[in-house]
Amino acid sequence: MNADGRYDEVDEGATVADAQQRAGTRLRTEVEFTAFYRATVRQLVFFLVNHGASEALAADVAQETMIKALRRWTDLESPRAWVHKVASRELLRAFVSVEDPTAQMPEPTALLRTDAVAEWETRHDAALMLGDLPPRQRQVLAWTLNDFTPAEIAQILGVSPEAVRASLKKARRAAASYYRNQEDR
Amino acid sequence: MTTPEDDAVDRWLDEYRRVGLDALDDALDVEAGLHETLAQFRITATEDALEDNLDVDAGLREALAAVNPAPDAGSDSGGSDGRFEADTDPFASDGQTSLTTPPDVARFVPYTHQPLRVHHQAAQLLSTLAFVALVVWGVIWLSGRTPSDVPHAKTTNVQKTVVEPPTMASEPVPTPPRPPAQPSAQPRATQSSPGRQPTSLDVAITRESLDELPHVSVGPHPTSSDNNLVFDTCASSRRVYSLAGRYTLLEGTGLLYPTAHPATDGPVVFTITVGSRVVHQETVAPNATGTAFKLDVTGAPLIELRVSPAGQSTSCGTVLLRDPTVRR
Numbered sequence: 001m002n003a004d005g006r007y008d009e010v011d012e013g014a015t016v017a018d019a020q021q022r023a024g025t026r027l028r029t030e031v032e033f034t035a036f037y038r039a040t041v042r043q044l045v046f047f048l049v050n051h052g053a054s055e056a057l058a059a060d061v062a063q064e065t066m067i068k069a070l071r072r073w074t075d076l077e078s079p080r081a082w083v084h085k086v087a088s089r090e091l092l093r094a095f096v097s098v099e100d101p102t103a104q105m106p107e108p109t110a111l112l113r114t115d116a117v118a119e120w121e122t123r124h125d126a127a128l129m130l131g132d133l134p135p136r137q138r139q140v141l142a143w144t145l146n147d148f149t150p151a152e153i154a155q156i157l158g159v160s161p162e163a164v165r166a167s168l169k170k171a172r173r174a175a176a177s178y179y180r181n182q183e184d185r
Numbered sequence: 186m187t188t189p190e191d192d193a194v195d196r197w198l199d200e201y202r203r204v205g206l207d208a209l210d211d212a213l214d215v216e217a218g219l220h221e222t223l224a225q226f227r228i229t230a231t232e233d234a235l236e237d238n239l240d241v242d243a244g245l246r247e248a249l250a251a252v253n254p255a256p257d258a259g260s261d262s263g264g265s266d267g268r269f270e271a272d273t274d275p276f277a278s279d280g281q282t283s284l285t286t287p288p289d290v291a292r293f294v295p296y297t298h299q300p301l302r303v304h305h306q307a308a309q310l311l312s313t314l315a316f317v318a319l320v321v322w323g324v325i326w327l328s329g330r331t332p333s334d335v336p337h338a339k340t341t342n343v344q345k346t347v348v349e350p351p352t353m354a355s356e357p358v359p360t361p362p363r364p365p366a367q368p369s370a371q372p373r374a375t376q377s378s379p380g381r382q383p384t385s386l387d388v389a390i391t392r393e394s395l396d397e398l399p400h401v402s403v404g405p406h407p408t409s410s411d412n413n414l415v416f417d418t419c420a421s422s423r424r425v426y427s428l429a430g431r432y433t434l435l436e437g438t439g440l441l442y443p444t445a446h447p448a449t450d451g452p453v454v455f456t457i458t459v460g461s462r463v464v465h466q467e468t469v470a471p472n473a474t475g476t477a478f479k480l481d482v483t484g485a486p487l488i489e490l491r492v493s494p495a496g497q498s499t500s501c502g503t504v505l506l507r508d509p510t511v512r513r
Contacts, residue, residue: 030223037219042209049205055212063218070226111218113211126201145202176194 029073036079037066041111043146044083048091050130050142059112061090084146085156088139129178137171140164249319444474 041062048058065087069079076082130138143153150168154161187195452468455475469475 030226034219034223037222038215041215041218042206042213045209045213046202046205055209059213059218063222066218066222067225070222071229109218110221111213111215113214124201124204126198127205145198172191172194175198176190179194179197180190 033070033073040080044087047084047142047146048087050145051091053091056112059109061087063109063111065090081156125182129175133171133174137167140167141171144168
């Protein structure tokens with residue numbers, strides 16, 4: 001504002017231009033994110049369920065992760081890998097956190113239909129097999145089921161590709177054994 | 186090299202993936218989840234934009250400068266722009282402005298030059314005037330603004346501000362005791378005051394900016410005109426119960442009508458908080474409207490409308506703030 005109590009026209013114009021630029025950026029972000037969300041969220045929930053989460057928890061964590069991803073969308077180089085990594089960490093935190101029994105119950109995410117929750121294990125034998133795997137093997141197999149290669153998994157988890165391949169080999173061996181038993185029955 | 190058993194396991198796992206993803210197709214409402222995510226993002230983006238655009242320190246300086254009377258042009262007691270500047274006051278001690286100079290300090294000043302004496306007397310006079318003006322301004326600020334104080338938006342006189350009271354300034358400012366708030370039973374006039382320019386302290390909430398806050402809208406009410414704010418918890422994200430955030434309605438008294446959503450499956454608890462004080466709490470049955478609650482919003486630093494489920498976790502509702510100061 002100048003000495004006459006009026007706003008400087010140049011500053012006002014710059015503010016409007018800034019606002020328009022922000023609005024344009026936000027619109028582009030929302031369009032890109034919408035396509036990403038529709039293509040990814042179902043796989044992300046599947047990924048979390050394969051880590052041992054219930055459908056409700058998986059949907060909750062996936063939704064939280066997607067909100068985080070949208071907030072930093074322009075900074076993400078590989079959104080798909082990012083959301084999987086962040087979601088798996090968030091799930092781990094949820095597993096180890098102690099819930100406050102007096103805390104207010106959070107509302108369920110709109111992502112999950114309230115009448116659709118069922119026992120995941122009843123849907124396919126492989127779910128039971130996954131539950132019996134040691135944590136690392138289960139983790140590697142869950143990433144693999146979501147089409148990540150051993151090299152990508154190794155990079156994301158910060159372990160060597162050999163270690164990932166070894167865990168995957170053991171997981172597949174266990175899966176084969178479980179599958180054989182199912183066939184024999 | 187893959188064995189037949191490897192192939193069988195691959196097929197088995199592929200089938201599991203297909204069955205699992207198909208099951209999630211039924212279990213997930215992707216569009217609802219997407220809507221929730223985007224709504225949450227828009228709220229955050231709008232709030233961030235407001236924070237970026239507001240220069241509270243500059244606004245405060247501007248407001249303080251407005252209540253400090255400027256001396257006549259050509260006076261030798263001021264700075265280059267003709268205003269008195271404490272920093273250039275040769276009699277101000279280190280780290281003190283003229284406002285904090287004791288009134289009897291003049292007798293300790295060795296006057297050896299007549300212009301210097303005039304300079305000091307002028308400085309003292311200005312300090313006194315500035316102090317009186319600041320006290321008067323503070324009383325006006327704390328007792329609620331009158332319509333003529335409100336910078337006017339084009340479409341509504343509801344303002345959004347993140348300005349703290351003057352006591353939040355880095356320099357100590359005398360704060361008069363706050364008089365009790367006077368709720369106005371009648372709608373206040375919403376006439377604009379020509380010539381009043383908005384300061385950088387205030388950001389007007391227009392129809393356009395309201396549209397960017399998906400949980401707040403201007404809507405009709407059966408018993409009043411269409412000058413209402415509607416806070417819709419059903420449109421907000423599941424964990425965002427704080428609806429009004431840093432809202433400050435600069436004037437007026439609103440009637441709150443909490444209404445539980447028709448589709449909600451249990452009673453809804455509406456809690457209205459002003460600052461850190463819960464001023465109203467009520468449990469409302471589904472599809473019912475609760476008791477109208479009168480809320481004086483004049484000068485309230487923070488109004489939060491919280492909606493909590495009672496029993497069922499999917500409850501939501503709306504709170505309609507019937508505020509005659511809101512105009513389309």
